[in-house]
Amino acid sequence: MQKVFERPKSLNDRPFHYCPGCGHGIVHRMIAEAIDELGLQDRTVFISPVGCSVFAYWYFETDNVQAAHGRAPAVGTGLKRANPDSIVISYQGDGDLASSGTAEIIHAAARGENFTVIFINNAIYGMTGGQMAPTTLVGQATSTSPYGRDPKFAGYPIHISEMLATLKAPRYIERTSLNNVANLSRTKRAIKKALDMQNKGEGFTFVEVLAPCPTNWGLDPNESIDWMESNMMPEYPLGVYRDVKTAEVKS
Amino acid sequence: MKVLMKGNEALSEAAIRAGATLYFGYPITPQNEIGEYMSRRLPTIPGGAYIQAETEVASINMVYGAVSTGRRAMTSSSSPGISLMMEGISYLAGAELPAVVVSIMRGGPGLGNINPEQADYFQATKGGGHGSYRMIVLAPASVQEMTDLTVLAFDLADKYRNPAMVIADGNLGQMMEPVELKDSYPNNYDHSDWALTGAKGRKGHTITSIYLDADEMEDYIHKLYRKYGEIERVETRHEEFLTDDADVVIVAYGIVSRVVRSAVELLRAEGIKAGMVRPITLWPYPKAVLRKLADTAKFFLACEMSMGQMVEDVQLSVEGRRPVYFYGRSGGNVPTPAEVVAAVKQRM
Numbered sequence: 001m002q003k004v005f006e007r008p009k010s011l012n013d014r015p016f017h018y019c020p021g022c023g024h025g026i027v028h029r030m031i032a033e034a035i036d037e038l039g040l041q042d043r044t045v046f047i048s049p050v051g052c053s054v055f056a057y058w059y060f061e062t063d064n065v066q067a068a069h070g071r072a073p074a075v076g077t078g079l080k081r082a083n084p085d086s087i088v089i090s091y092q093g094d095g096d097l098a099s100s101g102t103a104e105i106i107h108a109a110a111r112g113e114n115f116t117v118i119f120i121n122n123a124i125y126g127m128t129g130g131q132m133a134p135t136t137l138v139g140q141a142t143s144t145s146p147y148g149r150d151p152k153f154a155g156y157p158i159h160i161s162e163m164l165a166t167l168k169a170p171r172y173i174e175r176t177s178l179n180n181v182a183n184l185s186r187t188k189r190a191i192k193k194a195l196d197m198q199n200k201g202e203g204f205t206f207v208e209v210l211a212p213c214p215t216n217w218g219l220d221p222n223e224s225i226d227w228m229e230s231n232m233m234p235e236y237p238l239g240v241y242r243d244v245k246t247a248e249v250k251s
Numbered sequence: 252m253k254v255l256m257k258g259n260e261a262l263s264e265a266a267i268r269a270g271a272t273l274y275f276g277y278p279i280t281p282q283n284e285i286g287e288y289m290s291r292r293l294p295t296i297p298g299g300a301y302i303q304a305e306t307e308v309a310s311i312n313m314v315y316g317a318v319s320t321g322r323r324a325m326t327s328s329s330s331p332g333i334s335l336m337m338e339g340i341s342y343l344a345g346a347e348l349p350a351v352v353v354s355i356m357r358g359g360p361g362l363g364n365i366n367p368e369q370a371d372y373f374q375a376t377k378g379g380g381h382g383s384y385r386m387i388v389l390a391p392a393s394v395q396e397m398t399d400l401t402v403l404a405f406d407l408a409d410k411y412r413n414p415a416m417v418i419a420d421g422n423l424g425q426m427m428e429p430v431e432l433k434d435s436y437p438n439n440y441d442h443s444d445w446a447l448t449g450a451k452g453r454k455g456h457t458i459t460s461i462y463l464d465a466d467e468m469e470d471y472i473h474k475l476y477r478k479y480g481e482i483e484r485v486e487t488r489h490e491e492f493l494t495d496d497a498d499v500v501i502v503a504y505g506i507v508s509r510v511v512r513s514a515v516e517l518l519r520a521e522g523i524k525a526g527m528v529r530p531i532t533l534w535p536y537p538k539a540v541l542r543k544l545a546d547t548a549k550f551f552l553a554c555e556m557s558m559g560q561m562v563e564d565v566q567l568s569v570e571g572r573r574p575v576y577f578y579g580r581s582g583g584n585v586p587t588p589a590e591v592v593a594a595v596k597q598r599m
Contacts, residue, residue, distance in 0.1 A: 041450065042449050042450050042451035042452070043449040043451070044449065044450075045319075045447045045449065048459075054461060055461075057457050057459065060455070061450070061454075061455055062449075062450055062455050063447040063448070063449055063450050063455050063456050063457075064447075064455060064456070064457040064458070064459075065316070065319050065346075065447055065457070065458040065459070066346075066457075066458065066459035066460065066461060067312065067315070067316075068312060068315075068338055068339065068342050071308065071309070071312035071315075071339070074304070074308075074309040074310075074312035074313045074315075074316065075312050075313070075315050075316035075319075076316060077275075077302065077309075077313045077316060078273070078275065078312070078313035078314060078315060078316025078317035078318075078319070078324065079316040079317065079319060079320060079447065080316075081273060081300040081302065081313075081317060082273055082300070082316070082317040082318075082319075082320040082322045082324065083320045083322075083447075083448060083449075085449075086320075086447075086448070086449055087449075103305045103306055103308070103309065104305070104308075104309055104312070106305075107304075107305035107309065111302070
């Protein structure tokens with residue numbers, strides 16, 4: 001019988017610990033596929049953040065390091081500067097990257113560090129139990145915004161891709177979503193493109209992925225997709241925010 | 252051949268010659284010469300990298316990433332900046348990563364001032380960061396030792412897979428003295444069984460400090476503490492000065508030990524049998540030598556540029572068998588030999 005679908009060799013057979021309908025497992029698989037397709041497995045160092053994906057290293061058949069909350073881009077900077085031949089992937093959620101680690105992500109991007117950041121934005125803190133994130137939508141109820149996020153004292157959602165796109169050094173910034181098959185394909189393409197650019201030494205690459213968190217949104221997986229489309233995607237428009245040639249960066 | 256160098260610059264050059272060609276740091280007085288020196292030297296060395304990090308928090312995490320590859324890397328800062336590094340130091344200890352942190356102490360608490368103090372002893376030796384861990388802490392007393400102990404810090408960090416700190420005060424960082432440097436220092440620890448270099452021809456390596464299961468976490472902490480016990484047995488270092496017949500043992504480290512050495516000579520000239528113990532490792536602390544001297548000494552005096560921090564380790568070592576007194580100055584004031592002599596006489 002012909003095998004038409006198999007597990008990427010950069011991913012092991014350990015069952016994911018993620019909740020039903022969570023986006024992490026999907027993105028993990030896409031990253032592993034991209035690593036395999038580009039032939040990068042034996043040069044990859046994968047950075048697990050603090051959050052639900054703290055144990056991402058359980059799954060990737062690569063070298064792995066676990067970083068303190070928000071610090072993954074600094075750890076990635078050290079890894080890449082010490083070993084420029086490695087392929088460094090910083091995998092971070094929105095609490096990790098957009099709150100605790102805002103300084104680290106902005107300055108890694110501003111320096112144009114030659115590594116790839118995969119940013120999972122689900123508008124909430126997952127592991128700690130559904131608290132308000134910097135990406136939480138106005139009016140969205142969480143365990144620490146039980147009456148809905150009120151801009152009067154909690155401000156407005158942070159748009160990381162748009163912020164990073166104001167910097168000169170980043171080479172590639174795209175926001176994608178896991179809401180349907182077409183956008184899954186776009187997400188996979190974006191991840192592969194980012195890793196390919198890193199492999200060619202082109203500079204800082206960043207893929208923001210809008211992802212569902214059914215458990216902490218209090219919705220079932222299908223309702224979560226609807227909520228993403230009707231609430232998250234209008235707030236966080238999909239698209240390429242930056243895609244420039246090295247020459248343009250230097251100009 | 253001896254050359255005249257500033258403490259901070261001599262330390263930097265020694266680190267480079269020990270193979271630490273990766274430096275990550277953030278400006279703060281009185282240790283700016285280290286970052287400035289590294290920014291001049293490292294870009295000219297193949298494989299070398301200098302990064303001025305966005306914060307001290309980022310600096311220590313860049314070190315965490317860099318040493319994960321098995322290469323030598325370091326950062327440096329002063330008191331408020333070292334406070335920001337405590338999270339990262341705990342992670343380095345938890346993940347068993349070898350790294351060197353240089354702490355050039357200034358006045359505090361808060362923003363304090365840029366004058367020399369020794370008030371970060373607790374921070375360095377008693378934790379500072381969270382959790383059950385220990386950091387090797389080395390305290391130079393001269394520009395020569397700024398270099399020698401920095402080289403030793405890299406060796407101990409590599410040998411035990413543990414963060415090591417070189418702790419000095421603003422005086423030692425800023426002052427110039429003749430120093431002898433070797434062309435290079437050994438850097439040949441094999442980290443291939445854990446370093447993250449890409450899983451080529453082997454299973455992937457993982458560096459982490461998370462253990463969810465209570466028994467697994469406890470087993471890991473016990474493993475760390477067996478290592479710390481070995482460091483205490485093997486790596487404790489100190490210097491003694493005229494302690495053989497001493498009735499009065501003055502305990503001082505770093506720059507203060509040089510003042511105390513003069514004070515001991517003045518006291519001896521007056522017929523008072525004084526001596527000095529200078530801890531070189533602040534952790535592990537030379538407890539055994541102080542415990543032994545308690546058999547013969549009449550009392551101990553800890554002398555520090557702080558309101559009294561190391562004095563608590565003297566008390567713990569002496570175990571209540573002899574009086575332990577304290578004399579200290581702070582705010583950037585350095586005690587004079589005459590003040591130390593007076594402090595001894597007052598207690599006789």
